[in-house]
Amino acid sequence: MDNERTLKIQLRQALDEVLPPAPWLEAAVRDDLRKRRTSRSADRGLGLRMAWPRSGMQIAAGLLIVVLAAAAVAALIDFRYRSTHVAPAAIDVPAYEAMVSRHIDQLVTAGNGVDCTTLQSRCPTPGWPVVTAEKQFLADLNGSEPPARFAVIDAQMRRHVVVAIADLNAVVAAYTAQDQTGLDRANYLLGSQGNWIVTIGHAIAQSHEGSGAAYVESVRTANQNLALCTGCQPLELTGSVDCTGIQAVLCEADVVYAKSDVESVEAALASVGAPNSLAAQDALLQRDLARADSGLLEMSNAQLTDDQAAFEAGRLLLQQALPAINADIAGILGG
Amino acid sequence: MAVLPAAMTLLEAAKQGDDNAFEILLQPLLEPGYRLAGGMLQDHQAAQDAVQEAAFKAWRKLRQLRDGSEMRPWFLGIVANECRSARRSRWSSVVKVVVPAMAESVSADSVVSGLELRNALRALDEKKRLALVLHWYLDLPLEEIATITGASVHAVEGQVQRGMHELRMRMKEHRG
Numbered sequence: 001m002d003n004e005r006t007l008k009i010q011l012r013q014a015l016d017e018v019l020p021p022a023p024w025l026e027a028a029v030r031d032d033l034r035k036r037r038t039s040r041s042a043d044r045g046l047g048l049r050m051a052w053p054r055s056g057m058q059i060a061a062g063l064l065i066v067v068l069a070a071a072a073v074a075a076l077i078d079f080r081y082r083s084t085h086v087a088p089a090a091i092d093v094p095a096y097e098a099m100v101s102r103h104i105d106q107l108v109t110a111g112n113g114v115d116c117t118t119l120q121s122r123c124p125t126p127g128w129p130v131v132t133a134e135k136q137f138l139a140d141l142n143g144s145e146p147p148a149r150f151a152v153i154d155a156q157m158r159r160h161v162v163v164a165i166a167d168l169n170a171v172v173a174a175y176t177a178q179d180q181t182g183l184d185r186a187n188y189l190l191g192s193q194g195n196w197i198v199t200i201g202h203a204i205a206q207s208h209e210g211s212g213a214a215y216v217e218s219v220r221t222a223n224q225n226l227a228l229c230t231g232c233q234p235l236e237l238t239g240s241v242d243c244t245g246i247q248a249v250l251c252e253a254d255v256v257y258a259k260s261d262v263e264s265v266e267a268a269l270a271s272v273g274a275p276n277s278l279a280a281q282d283a284l285l286q287r288d289l290a291r292a293d294s295g296l297l298e299m300s301n302a303q304l305t306d307d308q309a310a311f312e313a314g315r316l317l318l319q320q321a322l323p324a325i326n327a328d329i330a331g332i333l334g335g
Numbered sequence: 336m337a338v339l340p341a342a343m344t345l346l347e348a349a350k351q352g353d354d355n356a357f358e359i360l361l362q363p364l365l366e367p368g369y370r371l372a373g374g375m376l377q378d379h380q381a382a383q384d385a386v387q388e389a390a391f392k393a394w395r396k397l398r399q400l401r402d403g404s405e406m407r408p409w410f411l412g413i414v415a416n417e418c419r420s421a422r423r424s425r426w427s428s429v430v431k432v433v434v435p436a437m438a439e440s441v442s443a444d445s446v447v448s449g450l451e452l453r454n455a456l457r458a459l460d461e462k463k464r465l466a467l468v469l470h471w472y473l474d475l476p477l478e479e480i481a482t483i484t485g486a487s488v489h490a491v492e493g494q495v496q497r498g499m500h501e502l503r504m505r506m507k508e509h510r511g
Contacts, residue, residue, distance in 0.1 A: 004499060008471045011456065011502075014449035015472055019373035025365050025383060030358060032387045033394060037354065221462075224485060225416065253391075264419065 036249060090145040099144065100157075101205035103137040104198055111194070116171055117187050123175045134165050150204060152286040153270050156293050157200060163297055164193040170304055185247065189300050192256040196263050203270035210272035215282075216332060222268035223329050231257030235299075236319055246303050246311045255303065258318070259296045265289055265325070278332065285328035292321035346406065350398050357394055364407055365390070367473055368414045374468035375418040377453055385417040392417075408482040415465055415483060455505040462486075463498030470495050 091099070110130040116123035138161045146154035167190035174182030210218065226232075231254040234242040243251040266289050274282035298314030301307075348356035368389060372382035393410050400409050456464060462484070469480045470491075477495070481488045 007499065007502065010448060011452055011467070011471055014452040014456075015370075015374050015377070015468075017449050018377050018453065019370065019379050019382065022366075022369055022379065022383065025369055025386065026362060028383065029361070029365055029387050029390045033354075033358070033390055036391050037394070225419065257392075 089143065091147070093147045093149065096144070096146050096150060096154075097205050097207065099140055100201050103133070103140060104201035104205065106133045107137065107194075107201075108198065109133075116175055117183065119175065119178050119180055119183065121175070123172065125172070128168075128172075131165060131168050134161055134168065137161055138165075149273055150270070152283075152290050153200060153204065153266060156266070156290050157197065157204075159294065159297055160193055160196050160200075163301055164190065164197060166301065167193055167304070185252065186304065188252055188256065189304060192259055192300065196259065199263060199267050200270055203267040207271045207273060210275065212275050212277055215272050215274050215278055218268045218272040219265070219285075219329060219332050222265040223333070225261045225264040226325070226329075229258055229261040231255060231259075232261065232318075232322060235315060236322060243311070243315075246299075246308060247306055252303055255296060255299050259293070259300065262289060262292050262296060262325075265329075266293065281328065281332050285325065285332065288321050288324040288328055292318050292325060295319075295321060346400070350400075354394075357397065360406055361390060361393065361410070364410045367407070368410060370473055371411055371414050371468060372418050374456075374472045375415070375464060377457060385414060389414040389417045405479075405482070408479050411469070412483045412485075419461065451506060452502070455502050458505060459498055459501055463494045463501065466491050466494035467498040467502070 107130065110128075110133040114124060114128070114130060115121050138158065141154065141158050141161065167186055170186035171183065171190060174180075174186050234250075234254050235258055242248070242254050245251065265285075269282065269286055269289070295314040295317030298317065299311050300314075302309075302311035302314060345356045345360055349360055365386060368386045369382050372385040372389075373379055376382055376385065389410065392413050396413075400406065456467065459467070465484060466480060469475045469483065470477065475483075477488050477491050480491045484491065486494075
């Protein structure tokens with residue numbers, strides 16, 4: 001490459017190769033907007049909650065999801081039991097990073113080519129490779145004691161993996177029951193879990209100790225997302241119309257958006273380790289982020305099963321954690 | 336001068352809940368939004384998802400757009416945020432590497448070069464990647480990129496320069 005101009009032309013060509021013209025985009029966006037506006041109007045104007053389907057197959061889907069939720073709770077209890085009763089082996093930072101990196105690669109490979117978003121899709125049967133990959137990842141997380149620096153994010157990773165397995169099972173259940181609404185919801189929540197696991201996994205795999213300036217800059221950048229957290233605002237208001245029905249499209253989107261913005265700060269802390277001078281403040285911020293993340297996970301799980309009480313419990317956790325996070329970040333940036 | 340007042344009127348109408356006005360304002364922003372998302376995610380399906388999410392979020396948050404502000408940098412900022420989190424991505428598209436079908440007229444060398452360049456771009460940190468995509472792929476001036484990213488013009492210029500330098504280095508490394 002001789003000069004800037006040549007590189008620029010080649011880069012444009014390289015991107016054009018993977019980005020075909022999209023004449024359908026305008027119509028697709030307009031259609032999507034109109035559908036979602038309608039949902040919003042219904043949520044706001046009438047205060048309706050999404051009704052459960054009435055056909056036999058759809059009722060069966062509902063029952064299956066409840067059974068799967070019970071299985072997820074059992075898995076969570078099992079996970080807690082194991083985490084307190086099995087003595088895990090301590091591993092150092094490079095070994096931990098390598099373990100996480102290996103599992104993220106396996107997850108992505110296992111998920112490659114899998115598309116189970118419509119009733120016409122050819123979905124895998126229960127026990128599909130990505131579920132196996134998730135379980136192996138969970139087993140390795142449970143079997144190892146993370147380095148202190150990753151202790152908090154490791155605990156969150158385990159929680160996300162458990163919920164992702166429940167979401168995957170819900171996808172299969174909804175597909176089996178030919179319930180497109182359930183399939184959409186499960187896929188939406190699964191996408192958000194998958195994104196968290198891969199983003200945080202990559203942050204851990206590529207992490208490094210940062211200088212004070214690098215760490216502060218990393219927190220500052222991530223905080224720009226959190227400051228714009230459009231999902232957080234309606235979730236912080238207990239009487240918010242968005243979540244009059246917790247399975248409403250807007251409420252699901254708020255949780256996913258909020259999760260993503262909290263995730264960006266978690267990823268920043270995972271990828272740039274705090275120097276000793278900021279270690280105490282970093283620990284506080286990690287703890288409060290984990291509280292917010294756990295609250296959002298609880299809300300997300302509750303949306304899958306339409307459990308209003310569990311949703312409100314998660315919301316309370318988030319409401320308590322967000323001001324603490326803001327104070328922690330202000331302390332780091334102001335210091 | 337005649338265009339600006341009309342556009343402002345449309346914006347005011349959209350802010351007051353006129354959905355048609357919002358769609359008219361949004362229409363010319365979809366293509367640059369799609370190119371931005373495509374450059375960042377390198378997956379046309381994920382790019383479409385990101386633009387759809389950004390459009391919905393823009394509709395919800397339109398009242399937050401300050402009077403006198405340009406809508407394009409504001410919307411592209413939302414698209415950039417969507418790309419950052421790739422919110423609706425599925426397992427299959429989280430880090431999918433799209434290998435295009437090789438056209439007969441395209442040499443194998445140029446396909447390899449395209450793949451190398453995309454991989455090198457993907458390896459850049461997010462700020463540099465965003466600055467390069469906005470400046471080189473969307474041809475946006477540094478001032479507008481500064482508005483989109485919330486950084487100074489000087490910082491954006493530095494990100495473009497460092498991004499270009501890293502891109503070159505990675506290509507050299509790859510080719511030995």
